[in-house]
Amino acid sequence: MKTYLIDDDNLGNYxxxxxxxxxxxxxxxxxxxxxxxxxxxxLSKRAAEAPRVIFLDLNMPVMNGWQFLDALQPHESWLRGRCHIYVLTSSLALADLEKARRYDLVAGxxxxxxDSEEIQAIRSKLEDEDRANDAD
Structure with missing residues (x-):
């Protein structure tokens, strides 16, 4: 599975x-x-080459996570169902959770x-989605 990790923190990425x-x-x-x-x-990739999961930090210089999500909105039709975005944040602000829910591509x-439990939960969710798609 192809995964993108987008974060300006080297240690966090590692x-x-x-x-x-x-x-x-x-x-x-x-x-x-x-x-x-x-x-x-x-955006230079074809739909089949899109990452299955993107882990996206919110607070980055130049283009932050919200601006990244806004830039993806015109491309939602080919990304929906193929690419699941998980917002990574150190903020505990309820406003971030509410704002994230406004983006269809944001899965969580x-x-x-x-941590390991969150990774396992995401994998389980993706596997359930795959089984449902295979049944169709």
């Missing part, structure tokens, strides 16, 4: 990527320290640091 690999979540992880670079890469909000 820890999250290491945990994703230990948990066997993904064999193909692309890490971006810039939301702009991630957006350019994502995770408080940093992500």
């Amino acid at each position: 820890l999250t990527e290491t945990l994703l690999r230990i948990e066997g979540f993904s064999t193909c992880i692309s890490t971006f320290e810039s939301a702009e670079e991630a957006l350019d890469t994502l 909000l995770i408080h940093k640091p992500i």
